[in-house]
Amino acid sequence: MNNSFQLKGNLCFVDEEKKLHLLENKVLVVKEGKIDKILDDFDFHSPLPVIDRSGRLILPGMSDLHAHASQYPYHGIGSDCELLEWLGRHAFPTESKYQDLSFAERAYEKFSEDLRKSYTTRISLFATLHKDATLLLMKKMEEKGLRGYVGLVNMDQNCVEYLQEKDAESALEKTEQFIQQAAEFTLVKPIITPRFALSCSEAELKGLGELSIQYSLPVQSHLDENPSEILETARLFPGYKNYSDIYYRNHLFGNPNKTVMAHCIYNNEEEVEMLKDNGVYVAHCPECNLNVMSGIAPIRKYLDRGIHVGLGSDVSGGSNLDLTLQIRALMQVSKAYSRLVDSKARPLSLVDGFALATIGGGSFFGKVGSFLEGYEADILVIDDHPESFLLPFSLGERLEHFLMRADETTLVAKFISGRRVL
Amino acid sequence: MNNSFQLKGNLCFVDEEKKLHLLENKVLVVKEGKIDKILDDFDFHSPLPVIDRSGRLILPGMSDLHAHASQYPYHGIGSDCELLEWLGRHAFPTESKYQDLSFAERAYEKFSEDLRKSYTTRISLFATLHKDATLLLMKKMEEKGLRGYVGLVNMDQNCVEYLQEKDAESALEKTEQFIQQAAEFTLVKPIITPRFALSCSEAELKGLGELSIQYSLPVQSHLDENPSEILETARLFPGYKNYSDIYYRNHLFGNPNKTVMAHCIYNNEEEVEMLKDNGVYVAHCPECNLNVMSGIAPIRKYLDRGIHVGLGSDVSGGSNLDLTLQIRALMQVSKAYSRLVDSKARPLSLVDGFALATIGGGSFFGKVGSFLEGYEADILVIDDHPESFLLPFSLGERLEHFLMRADETTLVAKFISGRRVL
Numbered sequence: 111m112n113n114s115f116q117l118k119g120n121l122c123f124v125d126e127e128k129k130l131h132l133l134e135n136k137v138l139v140v141k142e143g144k145i146d147k148i149l150d151d152f153d154f155h156s157p158l159p160v161i162d163r164s165g166r167l168i169l170p171g172m173s174d175l176h177a178h179a180s181q182y183p184y185h186g187i188g189s190d191c192e193l194l195e196w197l198g199r200h201a202f203p204t205e206s207k208y209q210d211l212s213f214a215e216r217a218y219e220k221f222s223e224d225l226r227k228s229y230t231t232r233i234s235l236f237a238t239l240h241k242d243a244t245l246l247l248m249k250k251m252e253e254k255g256l257r258g259y260v261g262l263v264n265m266d267q268n269c270v271e272y273l274q275e276k277d278a279e280s281a282l283e284k285t286e287q288f289i290q291q292a293a294e295f296t297l298v299k300p301i302i303t304p305r306f307a308l309s310c311s312e313a314e315l316k317g318l319g320e321l322s323i324q325y326s327l328p329v330q331s332h333l334d335e336n337p338s339e340i341l342e343t344a345r346l347f348p349g350y351k352n353y354s355d356i357y358y359r360n361h362l363f364g365n366p367n368k369t370v371m372a373h374c375i376y377n378n379e380e381e382v383e384m385l386k387d388n389g390v391y392v393a394h395c396p397e398c399n400l401n402v403m404s405g406i407a408p409i410r411k412y413l414d415r416g417i418h419v420g421l422g423s424d425v426s427g428g429s430n431l432d433l434t435l436q437i438r439a440l441m442q443v444s445k446a447y448s449r450l451v452d453s454k455a456r457p458l459s460l461v462d463g464f465a466l467a468t469i470g471g472g473s474f475f476g477k478v479g480s481f482l483e484g485y486e487a488d489i490l491v492i493d494d495h496p497e498s499f500l501l502p503f504s505l506g507e508r509l510e511h512f513l514m515r516a517d518e519t520t521l522v523a524k525f526i527s528g529r530r531v532l
Numbered sequence: 533m534n535n536s537f538q539l540k541g542n543l544c545f546v547d548e549e550k551k552l553h554l555l556e557n558k559v560l561v562v563k564e565g566k567i568d569k570i571l572d573d574f575d576f577h578s579p580l581p582v583i584d585r586s587g588r589l590i591l592p593g594m595s596d597l598h599a600h601a602s603q604y605p606y607h608g609i610g611s612d613c614e615l616l617e618w619l620g621r622h623a624f625p626t627e628s629k630y631q632d633l634s635f636a637e638r639a640y641e642k643f644s645e646d647l648r649k650s651y652t653t654r655i656s657l658f659a660t661l662h663k664d665a666t667l668l669l670m671k672k673m674e675e676k677g678l679r680g681y682v683g684l685v686n687m688d689q690n691c692v693e694y695l696q697e698k699d700a701e702s703a704l705e706k707t708e709q710f711i712q713q714a715a716e717f718t719l720v721k722p723i724i725t726p727r728f729a730l731s732c733s734e735a736e737l738k739g740l741g742e743l744s745i746q747y748s749l750p751v752q753s754h755l756d757e758n759p760s761e762i763l764e765t766a767r768l769f770p771g772y773k774n775y776s777d778i779y780y781r782n783h784l785f786g787n788p789n790k791t792v793m794a795h796c797i798y799n800n801e802e803e804v805e806m807l808k809d810n811g812v813y814v815a816h817c818p819e820c821n822l823n824v825m826s827g828i829a830p831i832r833k834y835l836d837r838g839i840h841v842g843l844g845s846d847v848s849g850g851s852n853l854d855l856t857l858q859i860r861a862l863m864q865v866s867k868a869y870s871r872l873v874d875s876k877a878r879p880l881s882l883v884d885g886f887a888l889a890t891i892g893g894g895s896f897f898g899k900v901g902s903f904l905e906g907y908e909a910d911i912l913v914i915d916d917h918p919e920s921f922l923l924p925f926s927l928g929e930r931l932e933h934f935l936m937r938a939d940e941t942t943l944v945a946k947f948i949s950g951r952r953v954l
Binding site: 439515 | 937
């Protein structure tokens with residue numbers, strides 16, 4: 111029973127009420143990949159093996175609700191572009207390379223290996239429109255024990271000639287094949303992925319919605335990211351009452367299937383209601399939103415309204431798979447929003463950020479992101495080198511110091527559903 | 533001649549017109565600690581030793597115009613406070629510990645050692661009000677070959693009882709002793725450092741201005757950082773026309789001596805003119821300004837007006853000595869400013885940020901921050917692991933990728949005035 115053990119250390123996690131728990135040197139009991147209970151000390155009568163990491167920080171794994179695996183080769187490049195220019199100059203040329211499976215092999219090997227070494231234990235990924243390369247990405251993740259969703263990206267209009275599906279019909283056929291072939295994987299699952307409304311014909315959107323229902327698959331896309339994109343979308347889809355409605359009326363917006371929409375910066379009031387009513391997740395990508403100059407999403411408002419929110423690295427509009435960077439960016443942009451836009455919007459705290467990175471985004475994947483009974487045992491063991499501290503930090507301060515300064519060399523072990531992957 | 537050599541690699545630097553130069557595998561000739569010239573290849577007839585770092589990135593050292601060495605023990609803590617709360621909860625309690633020289637020994641050893649390993653080659657530091665601890669910091673920097681200014685912090689009012697000078701007279705006497713004792717150091721120099729107007733009596737400000745003139749010393753302080761601070765300052769100093777005027781009329785604002793003011797977020801038009809007229813440097817600390825929710829400084833405007841601007845890590849309002857983090861934050865906040873406050877303010881680019889981090893702040897210390905003839909040979913050698921790139925990055929893209937993703941493990945050598953310190 112590799113995925114059953116007792117692990118002792120400083121447990122730091124957020125519960126379903128978003129309350130922070132800081133438990134010094136307690137024992138997390140994991141049975142068959144799930145959290146069973148928390149004990150004061152090891153139960154030496156139990157047959158479960160003991161792992162003593164006293165003094166280390168033990169955190170739930172983090173969930174990345176939005177990233178483009180295919181864009182990873184140019185992460186950290188293109189910082190001087192706005193969204194639409196950035197797509198043309200960087201995203202599309204790189205994504206077109208995945209037609210070549212030998213490029214895909216090298217690129218996805220590096221991506222999945224870096225993902226393995228990151229704080230992320232669950233992720234929802236965009237690949238490209240290339241079916242075989244996308245299946246290869248799934249295979250690599252599966253082999254490394256990584257879990258999450260991978261989307262074959264649909265885009266049959268308004269893209270560049272060298273990176274666009276021929277027509278809706280063949281695209282939908284390819285997508286259905288992808289779904290069927292992806293059934294061989296058990297840790298990584300397919301997700302329906304219209305790139306964004308602009309790049310999909312109505313026929314394609316409609317077909318994708320039908321596939322989502324037929325195969326009970328979740329959905330991911332982009333929504334209300336950039337003012338120019340929103341204007342252009344309204345022009346192209348005059349028959350819909352707003353951007354969200356394009357997805358909604360094509361069965362790509364929540365109920366019955368789970369949906370995550372990246373960004374949601376400029377949703378109007380009607381669209382905010384639609385997020386709430388349909389249980390749609392918002393993937394907040396604060397660093398990317400700064401990098402490509404999209405703006406600042408009103409996350410405090412979404413949380414107050416009970417809308418589901420998680421974090422997205424948005425590689426490679428974001429520079430880095432490290433989700434602690436998004437926690438820092440989230441706090442910083444929400445303070446800027448409070449200072450510059452709406453002084454009544456209380457800034458998000460470090461605990462808010464930690465909550466979104468763990469249970470907030472985690473719940474998109476099931477019972478993920480906490481140490482409550484029955485949760486998946488996604489666990490990070492962190493050595494924050496307390497011997498180097500000059501002040502007597504409390505456990506809460508150690509957690510803060512780690513989240514504010516993290517570099518991935520501090521990650522000494524990582525478990526996904528109780529299986530050690532690092 | 534340890535500080536004379538020929539160094540080959542990919543030279544990346546900005547000149548006095550803020551133009552970026554990218555020179556692939558050229559040779560930087562350093563004579564007696566200064567840049568002599570750039571050659572196409574090694575001159576093997578020259579007696580100067582050759583150092584071949586072909587393929588690596590060779591950058592000018594970075595200058596940090598604002599940091600509190602004494603606050604380093606709690607870097608990465610206190611992210612949920614605004615400025616004045618943050619001072620009371622974190623800054624003052626920590627700074628008071630430097631009365632104990634054994635604490636100062638440990639804390640400044642760690643600070644100066646981390647500084648040695650950073651991208652920074654020149655720095656202007658706040659210590660605390662404790663003379664002996666401040667001299668100890670200077671000694672440690674000198675021993676490690678680090679250069680810059682260190683300020684004994686003056687604060688004789690409105691602070692906490694346990695961290696406040698008794699009166700202006702004894703404070704000025706202590707400061708003059710500090711200046712005289714600091715004369716033993718050659719690489720590190722003293723700088724006049726009223727903490728900020730709020731914490732100094734008029735008698736102290738006047739006396740500090742006189743010391744600055746008498747000993748020809750530069751000056752550093754804080755200016756227009758936070759709305760509450762500005763209101764309180766106006767209330768306490770009713771006889772001055774604005775915040776800057778308090779420093780100006782006490783000879784603590786530029787000409788004849790160099791002055792650097794941290795933050796400058798809310799300077800009114802008259803104060804902007806005063807910055808310009810008096811050649812005052814602005815230390816832009818974008819991450820700290822987000823962290824303690826101060827706001828966003830109008831840096832594009834300052835640059836357009838020809839005001840000197842450099843970057844400040846502002847440890848520990850900033851989380852990190854790494855100035856590349858400030859380059860990223862600078863770009864991000866300036867994009868947010870453009871999007872949310874003034875759409876006419878063109879965002880700062882990566883090259884703008886690189887310029888501010890090198891020659892922009894460097895010029896506060898003399899001819900520092902470029903590879904032009906006669907400049908101090910402050911040099912970073914960076915291994916950005918180009919073998920790991922999946923795309924054929926140009927040299928400009930490699931520089932961008934490094935600045936956007938830097939971690940200090942990439943720094944393989946560092947020279948200050950031609951002397952190797954790492």
